Amino acid sequence: MASLKVDLEHYRHQTTGADHFHLRTDHQEKVFMVALRTVPQDNTGVAHILEHTVLCGSERFPVRDPFFMMTRRSLNTFMNAFTASDWTAYPFASENDKDFYNLLDVYLDAVFFPNLSELDFAQEGHRLALLDPESPDSGLEFRGVVFNEMKGAMSSATSRLFQTVTKYLFPTTTYHFNSGGEPQSIPQLTYDGLKAFYQKHYHPSNATFLTFGDLDLAQLQGEIDDKVMTRFERSTEQVAVPREERFVAPVSVVERYPATPSEDGGPQDHVVVGWLLGDSTDLKGALEAHFLNEILLDNSASPLRHALETSDLGNSVSPLCGLEDSNREMMMVCGLEGADYKDADAIEQMVLDTLAKVAEEGVDREDQDAVLHQLELSQREIGGDGYPFGLQLIMTVLPTAVHRGNVASALDIDDALIWLREQTERPDYLKELIHRLLLDNPHRVRVSLVADTEFQARADREEEQRLARIAQELTAEQREQIRALNVTLEEHQNRKPDPGSLPKVTLEDVPKEIRVTEPSVQDTAKTAFGVGTNGLTYVSWVRPIPALSAKRLRWLPMYSGLAPELGHGAHSYTDVQRLQARFTGGISAQFSYRSATQNQNEVSMHSIFSGKALNRNVEAMNDLLLNTAQNVRFDETTRLHEMLQSMVSRRSRGITGNGHSLAMTAASSHWSGAANLHHNQGGLAGTQWLKSLVKSNKDQYIDDVVNELNAVHQELVALPGQLLVIAEPNYIEEQLASIVAPWSSFSLTEQTPQSGELDTNPERHSAWITNTAVNFCAQAFATVPVEHPDAAPLAVLSGFLRNGFLHTAVREQGGAYGGGASHDLSTGVFRFYSYRDPRLEQTLTDFGRSIDWLLSGDHGYEPLEEAILGLVSSMDKPGSPAGEARHEFFNQLYGRSLAFREQLRQRVLAVTLDDLKRVATAYLTPEQAATSVVTYADNEAVCSKLGLTVHRI
Numbered sequence: 001m002a003s004l005k006v007d008l009e010h011y012r013h014q015t016t017g018a019d020h021f022h023l024r025t026d027h028q029e030k031v032f033m034v035a036l037r038t039v040p041q042d043n044t045g046v047a048h049i050l051e052h053t054v055l056c057g058s059e060r061f062p063v064r065d066p067f068f069m070m071t072r073r074s075l076n077t078f079m080n081a082f083t084a085s086d087w088t089a090y091p092f093a094s095e096n097d098k099d100f101y102n103l104l105d106v107y108l109d110a111v112f113f114p115n116l117s118e119l120d121f122a123q124e125g126h127r128l129a130l131l132d133p134e135s136p137d138s139g140l141e142f143r144g145v146v147f148n149e150m151k152g153a154m155s156s157a158t159s160r161l162f163q164t165v166t167k168y169l170f171p172t173t174t175y176h177f178n179s180g181g182e183p184q185s186i187p188q189l190t191y192d193g194l195k196a197f198y199q200k201h202y203h204p205s206n207a208t209f210l211t212f213g214d215l216d217l218a219q220l221q222g223e224i225d226d227k228v229m230t231r232f233e234r235s236t237e238q239v240a241v242p243r244e245e246r247f248v249a250p251v252s253v254v255e256r257y258p259a260t261p262s263e264d265g266g267p268q269d270h271v272v273v274g275w276l277l278g279d280s281t282d283l284k285g286a287l288e289a290h291f292l293n294e295i296l297l298d299n300s301a302s303p304l305r306h307a308l309e310t311s312d313l314g315n316s317v318s319p320l321c322g323l324e325d326s327n328r329e330m331m332m333v334c335g336l337e338g339a340d341y342k343d344a345d346a347i348e349q350m351v352l353d354t355l356a357k358v359a360e361e362g363v364d365r366e367d368q369d370a371v372l373h374q375l376e377l378s379q380r381e382i383g384g385d386g387y388p389f390g391l392q393l394i395m396t397v398l399p400t401a402v403h404r405g406n407v408a409s410a411l412d413i414d415d416a417l418i419w420l421r422e423q424t425e426r427p428d429y430l431k432e433l434i435h436r437l438l439l440d441n442p443h444r445v446r447v448s449l450v451a452d453t454e455f456q457a458r459a460d461r462e463e464e465q466r467l468a469r470i471a472q473e474l475t476a477e478q479r480e481q482i483r484a485l486n487v488t489l490e491e492h493q494n495r496k497p498d499p500g501s502l503p504k505v506t507l508e509d510v511p512k513e514i515r516v517t518e519p520s521v522q523d524t525a526k527t528a529f530g531v532g533t534n535g536l537t538y539v540s541w542v543r544p545i546p547a548l549s550a551k552r553l554r555w556l557p558m559y560s561g562l563a564p565e566l567g568h569g570a571h572s573y574t575d576v577q578r579l580q581a582r583f584t585g586g587i588s589a590q591f592s593y594r595s596a597t598q599n600q601n602e603v604s605m606h607s608i609f610s611g612k613a614l615n616r617n618v619e620a621m622n623d624l625l626l627n628t629a630q631n632v633r634f635d636e637t638t639r640l641h642e643m644l645q646s647m648v649s650r651r652s653r654g655i656t657g658n659g660h661s662l663a664m665t666a667a668s669s670h671w672s673g674a675a676n677l678h679h680n681q682g683g684l685a686g687t688q689w690l691k692s693l694v695k696s697n698k699d700q701y702i703d704d705v706v707n708e709l710n711a712v713h714q715e716l717v718a719l720p721g722q723l724l725v726i727a728e729p730n731y732i733e734e735q736l737a738s739i740v741a742p743w744s745s746f747s748l749t750e751q752t753p754q755s756g757e758l759d760t761n762p763e764r765h766s767a768w769i770t771n772t773a774v775n776f777c778a779q780a781f782a783t784v785p786v787e788h789p790d791a792a793p794l795a796v797l798s799g800f801l802r803n804g805f806l807h808t809a810v811r812e813q814g815g816a817y818g819g820g821a822s823h824d825l826s827t828g829v830f831r832f833y834s835y836r837d838p839r840l841e842q843t844l845t846d847f848g849r850s851i852d853w854l855l856s857g858d859h860g861y862e863p864l865e866e867a868i869l870g871l872v873s874s875m876d877k878p879g880s881p882a883g884e885a886r887h888e889f890f891n892q893l894y895g896r897s898l899a900f901r902e903q904l905r906q907r908v909l910a911v912t913l914d915d916l917k918r919v920a921t922a923y924l925t926p927e928q929a930a931t932s933v934v935t936y937a938d939n940e941a942v943c944s945k946l947g948l949t950v951h952r953i
Helices: 046-054 066-071 096-114 117-122 145-153 157-171 191-201 216-226 283-297 303-309 342-361 365-380 389-402 407-411 414-424 428-438 455-473 477-495 549-563 573-583 616-630 637-652 658-666 673-681 683-694 702-717 728-748 791-813 841-856 863-876 879-893 898-909 913-921 937-945
Strands: 007-012 019-025 030-037 087-094 127-130 141-145 207-213 250-256 269-279 323-324 328-339 444-452 524-529 536-544 587-595 603-614 722-727 765-769 776-782 818-824 829-835 930-935 951-953
Touching: 007 216, 007 407, 019 216, 019 389, 030 365, 030 389, 030 549, 046 087, 046 117, 046 141, 046 145, 046 191, 087 096, 087 389, 096 216, 117 145, 117 191, 117 477, 127 477, 141 145, 141 455, 157 216, 157 269, 157 328, 157 444, 207 216, 207 389, 250 342, 250 455, 269 283, 269 428, 283 323, 283 328, 283 365, 283 414, 283 428, 303 328, 303 342, 323 863, 328 342, 328 637, 342 389, 342 428, 342 444, 365 414, 365 573, 365 603, 389 407, 389 898, 414 428, 477 791, 524 728, 524 879, 536 616, 536 728, 536 879, 549 573, 549 587, 549 603, 549 616, 549 637, 549 673, 549 683, 549 702, 573 616, 587 616, 587 673, 603 616, 616 728, 637 683, 637 702, 658 673, 658 683, 658 765, 658 776, 658 818, 658 829, 658 930, 673 683, 722 728, 722 879, 765 937, 776 841, 791 818, 791 829, 791 841, 791 863, 791 898, 791 913, 818 841, 829 841, 841 879, 841 913, 863 898, 863 913, 930 937
Parallel strands: 019 207, 250 444, 524 722, 765 930, 765 951
Antiparallel strands: 007 019, 030 087, 030 207, 127 141, 269 328, 269 444, 323 328, 536 603, 536 722, 587 603, 776 829, 776 930, 818 829
């Protein structure tokens, strides 16, 4: 693939028929994935539970949890496993050759030769347990990591909406079922059923291997052959997903989802319309679907999105809007949230009328070219900041590989883009496309998902009644079997693992130097980096913010989030959206802050406006960026109201997916001014404030919002700043010449006074009641600023406690999906957390028990080394070329010089066990804890008993 400097190589194993696709490149980071086609035929979550259980020990590595143990015995840049609707994948990435082959060894044995013990199935999947093991008449409860994970996942309206749409769009194929598992169905899965599913699906003949990087394939394939392939023959059973049977007429359905009462009594229903389209492996068909999706829904100037955003039939566009192309056949969905399901006919008709109007009237040639431009830009951009770049590419081609399509065409779409451009030059092409894919397509489903405030209570009662029926029918012998299973599992969990069979890297393998990207140009007005961006240029306008009042600070994230979505100067917001699509890869704004290295409550803040564009469009992008930063207007109040409603919906939806982080921020806010700022802006308090601010009736509040946003803008607009430019090395001088001049009158000539110390939150213990079926628990302790010598051992301590105690106590024994600790080096706060946790009070107790465990034993050197390795690995995690340049700029901006980072690194590498015990004793005592939990209404009494101030959100 020339545009990304990647060559695709395809190999097929002669005996088993397994495919291996290798993306050859000179990137230092190497990526491996093995993916299996997995096609469940029920809602028991068998594929998901199997993914977890496979990683619990294998033939050559019979330790209890080799996957988790390898996360701390490695310098990996990524380790995980995924369960999708029709595949399960096991990827990892590393920059270290020794580490890469260590992980390969463990992954291959885990996938193809797992133990699949019944105890691990009970732990990861589901099991029955006695509420009181000592009582012969005790009630029962369900336990299990996946069971609790999916209780949390399916309390999300978006997850439930997605599963409902796919259930009806795909009535006969695997997508009809929830591959993650429905909580009420998970207990139906038997251990024998799990093993049978494994035998059918986890065979090399059903596997696809995908790799990325500068690898010696002879060595790699030799390892795979020696460790796996020589023990298998070709399977006679081919796993595949058939095409869905097509409807002859559209279908309408109504289902319900768990909701909390609306604060203003407004509607909370979701109404969406979905179509089943063609094969995702048909490159031209997939490009057509993407083109149509972008034409209709890409931005607020796109006709269908505009119709949805401006409709009075709902509060905002559905989070499910868009094209889903990862399944065998694609689907396209659009609709509204915050609607009344009684208006479903009107909403569906509005969608169809809009499509008919677009088909008849067409779309401006410039808007069609803008979509083609976006497709080209997405094909060129090199990612890798949140996710390894190689893994991004692998994930792009994985659905095609799984469904036995043409992987090369999925990776390199340049020729297909030329074909698509030729098609768009035909006058009736768009009209034909809308009719063929949507208007004349009878395989259409309208889903109304009705908000039901009693849903969760009924589900809880049904589970209680189900458990009561089971308990009533149990014999004394069966009760003893349940008790014995849980006792045996607890003994298994408490058994100290012997990691001797697992490979590892040591501190000797840690890179000695920090990788640094040096700027090509730097002065008070600008900083420029010349790095490999593959024909894109990135520009940011960075302004230091002076001290602002707490009231004004609260509005900054809203200002940043809205500014790129509004009009500026003489341009309306639809004009701006069209210009952004034509000339940029997006304009964004954010409010950034970081604590001082010597005082965690002294905070530096910046307003940042950013844009990116192909080199040929840099001047146009720069003009848009300048006008957005300087001339944004807040007088389009209808648009403002629509965006704020969408913001409220997005923030509310995000709570159950990010509850552990939100709880940690709330707990930390008592000790840290920066954490309190985040709590009141993007955290739980900020979401509560936003929900109270935004009304369903625009006229009740919008004038006040306009006044506040204008006041913020007036304070920021006159501030001087500096430019950050990232481009190809041979384009830097040329780009700077055109970029810098328009900003020269706003350049930074002297440092603007920045805000000093921020107030902390007087509230120390809090509980936040929301729509969730599980808990998210956190405790926080004030520690030291990052420049203090104790910051390094505190950071290592978090990994040490997670590895040695919390993972077992909170996840394996407690049943939470995740749990651990972290030391925030920026805010100077140590945090414990749990994620999708069935327990509350017991988990808070376990946080304290972890310190007792630390202080009561002699743990040896190896666990310390593992904690240090994990921390250094996270510190060294690579990004994209542009991302690493950006990271270096902001490190310098916030006083994190190379000398500072090297000193921190050396302190981390020098931490001892005595250091860990010393800092734990000094900073993590029970009386110093601040506590916060995100939980559900039934736990309110428990929270009050624990002394937590209860909030509803």
